[in-house]
Amino acid sequence: MAEKQLMKGNEAFATAAINAGCRYYFGYPITPQNEIPEFMSRELAKYGGAFIQAESELAAVNMAYGAAAAGGRVLLSSSSPGVALMQESISLIASVELPVVIINVMRGGPGIGSIQPSQADYDQVTVGGGNGDYKTIVYAPSSIQEACDMIYKAFDVAEEYRNPVMICADGMIGQMMEPVALPEPVEPVMGEEIRKKKPWALTGHRNERERHALNSVWLQQDLLEEYIDAYWPKFEKAERELQEWEDFMTEDAEVLYVAYGSTARIAKEAVVALRNEGVKVGLIRPKTLWPFPEKAFENLDGVKDVISVELSKAGQLKRDVRLAVEGRARVSLINRYGGMLLDPAEVVERTKKIMEEVK
Amino acid sequence: MNTVFEYTKGMREKEMHYCPGCTHGIAHRLIMEVLEERGALGNTIGVSPVGCSIVAHQYMNVDMLESPHGRAPAVASGIKRVHPESYVFTYQGDGDLASIGTSEIIHAAERGEHFCTFFINNAIYGMTGGQMAPTTLVGQKATTCVEGRTVKQAGFPLRMSEIMSQIDGAVYVERVSLATPAEIRKAKKAISKAFDVQKNKQGFAFVELLSTCPTNWGMSPTDAIVWLKDNMVPYYPVKKFKDVEEV
Numbered sequence: 001m002a003e004k005q006l007m008k009g010n011e012a013f014a015t016a017a018i019n020a021g022c023r024y025y026f027g028y029p030i031t032p033q034n035e036i037p038e039f040m041s042r043e044l045a046k047y048g049g050a051f052i053q054a055e056s057e058l059a060a061v062n063m064a065y066g067a068a069a070a071g072g073r074v075l076l077s078s079s080s081p082g083v084a085l086m087q088e089s090i091s092l093i094a095s096v097e098l099p100v101v102i103i104n105v106m107r108g109g110p111g112i113g114s115i116q117p118s119q120a121d122y123d124q125v126t127v128g129g130g131n132g133d134y135k136t137i138v139y140a141p142s143s144i145q146e147a148c149d150m151i152y153k154a155f156d157v158a159e160e161y162r163n164p165v166m167i168c169a170d171g172m173i174g175q176m177m178e179p180v181a182l183p184e185p186v187e188p189v190m191g192e193e194i195r196k197k198k199p200w201a202l203t204g205h206r207n208e209r210e211r212h213a214l215n216s217v218w219l220q221q222d223l224l225e226e227y228i229d230a231y232w233p234k235f236e237k238a239e240r241e242l243q244e245w246e247d248f249m250t251e252d253a254e255v256l257y258v259a260y261g262s263t264a265r266i267a268k269e270a271v272v273a274l275r276n277e278g279v280k281v282g283l284i285r286p287k288t289l290w291p292f293p294e295k296a297f298e299n300l301d302g303v304k305d306v307i308s309v310e311l312s313k314a315g316q317l318k319r320d321v322r323l324a325v326e327g328r329a330r331v332s333l334i335n336r337y338g339g340m341l342l343d344p345a346e347v348v349e350r351t352k353k354i355m356e357e358v359k
Numbered sequence: 360m361n362t363v364f365e366y367t368k369g370m371r372e373k374e375m376h377y378c379p380g381c382t383h384g385i386a387h388r389l390i391m392e393v394l395e396e397r398g399a400l401g402n403t404i405g406v407s408p409v410g411c412s413i414v415a416h417q418y419m420n421v422d423m424l425e426s427p428h429g430r431a432p433a434v435a436s437g438i439k440r441v442h443p444e445s446y447v448f449t450y451q452g453d454g455d456l457a458s459i460g461t462s463e464i465i466h467a468a469e470r471g472e473h474f475c476t477f478f479i480n481n482a483i484y485g486m487t488g489g490q491m492a493p494t495t496l497v498g499q500k501a502t503t504c505v506e507g508r509t510v511k512q513a514g515f516p517l518r519m520s521e522i523m524s525q526i527d528g529a530v531y532v533e534r535v536s537l538a539t540p541a542e543i544r545k546a547k548k549a550i551s552k553a554f555d556v557q558k559n560k561q562g563f564a565f566v567e568l569l570s571t572c573p574t575n576w577g578m579s580p581t582d583a584i585v586w587l588k589d590n591m592v593p594y595y596p597v598k599k600f601k602d603v604e605e606v
Contacts (some may be wrong), residue, residue, distance in 0.1 A: 024440055050440035054433065055466035062430035062463070066437025069424045070404065074437075092427055194441070202422040202438065204402040204445050211371075213416035216426045217409075 010035035016148035021188035023049030026063040033105035044191035057085035071201030077103035091130025100157035105174035108339035116339025117171035122316035172262035245293035251281030259309040269344035297324040362504030380580020408455035428461025432467035447474035475553040488576030524600035530562035
């Protein structure tokens with residue numbers, strides 16, 4: 001591991017991507033992720049890569065689609081409404097089975113919303129998005145270091161699963177500064193090597209093989225059903241193998257928080273504060289939003305209350321929590337939204353109210 | 360016996376799904392002949408649009424990728440970044456390029472992208488069943504203007520080559536017609552020139568091909584050819600709008 005350096009989240013994300021061998025970036029300005037395209041516009045050419053400031057998110061995601069089909073390691077980034085614009089082609093990329101990594105620095109919604117941190121994209125990234133039967137693999141970092149490690153890994157996961165992988169950060173993680181040890185640079189697969197290492201990619205057939213036709217349209221519905229059946233096992237594999245979470249003081253917990261991203265750090269402080277008062281509180285922090293870490297909820301012995309702590313009015317995370325809890329405990333919600341944040345004292349206070357209601 | 364003509368290796372031996380009299384087959388073949396003649400079939404990546412020609416990859420013997428509706432120029436821009444030495448082209452219809460995809464085609468040209476676009480203008484939506492296109496002529500009937508397009512209701516048809524010729528990054532812009540054998544030969548020359556411009560990294564090249572859609576025009580193939588000449592050519596003049604210096 002390299003030495004730690006103090007970096008702004010968005011710039012650290014971009015550096016981690018370059019170190020992971022990413023050489024192609026396409027983006028369109030949107031707050032709060034603008035440092036990523038700015039950084040890539042300065043840096044990628046130095047590595048023999050390419051940056052395009054696209055005319056829209058629609059164009060950016062389709063540039064990424066083309067570059068991924070051609071065998072490049074591709075990064076996209078945007079923020080909530082921009083990601084919504086990209087969803088048609090995220091579905092398309094999944095349907096053609098191509099690897100693309102997307103960073104979503106979430107902001108307040110719906111609509112144009114606010115530019116402050118939010119987690120109201122949970123539905124968009126885990127169950128919503130584009131049309132049709134596919135899933136996006138979603139990681140949720142709660143520190144800049146973790147974001148860098150997840151981005152680094154995401155490129156390999158995207159290529160292994162031949163599927164879009166999203167890093168769901170929020171405006172807080174993107175904009176703040178923290179010490180970070182950047183992952184070691186890997187050599188990218190470029191040019192002629194793509195033909196050897198990625199035989200599925202579009203490289204020109206060189207009169208050596210049949211031409212590749214990467215398609216998303218199926219004019220015969222029975223063939224589309226067969227095609228979906230053929231790729232679906234990878235999503236079942238992802239559910240078995242990719243679930244990640246952190247347990248924090250869950251062992252004897254009677255109250256269990258579930259929180260991800262920067263909100264999990266606030267929930268952690270609330271855990272410590274309540275523990276100091278003798279309340280048995282713990283935290284499950286999902287690191288993957290899809291697949292949701294259901295395995296973390298296998299043993300809920302002694303748990304009376306499970307509380308989703310999130311930045312969403314609707315309790316988008318809470319829905320997955322309820323599905324995982326399966327009625328074994330009461331599920332509640334502590335939330336702020338629209339770009340407003342929770343603080344530990346508010347979480348502590350609202351937790352106590354919820355606990356009183358139990359009695 | 361001397362061979363005087365051969366089916367191009369650029370076309371796969373597949374039965375086409377295009378309607379009788381449709382000029383997609385001619386346009387496909389011209390592009391593939393040009394690539395074969397320059398020995399480039401193995402080093403070309405094409406992008407097909409949404410529309411009747413979405414499955415052009417079933418007929419064209421080059422690596423190909425389908426694009427979402429209108430986004431082919433963005434897709435091609437991404438491909439070209441990864442394989443700058445390969446020939447890259449988009450093949451797009453009028454609904455795809457001149458309606459939903461105006462942003463992508465304009466900005467690919469503005470960037471002076473080193474790929475070519477072949478724009479099939481048949482003045483109607485084919486695959487979806489004959490709706491009005493941005494290039495549908497005033498008075499021309501379509502399923503969303505059954506009495507004929509009116510300026511009052513739907514405005515004026517877009518002349519894409521004229522628009523493209525205003526963009527500095529588009530260095531070669533020509534409109535050709537597929538109505539007669541002589542014009543088809545000229546179209547092939549324009550396609551070849553577009554690939555030259557790409558090879559020489561001179562900028563973006565755009566060739567518009569006036570085409571027929573007998574099915575959705577409700578005409579026989581021969582009547583469609585006459586209609587194209589009598590109605591489309593006066594509004595969409597066949598000419599070279601912009602050319603580069605020979606290098």
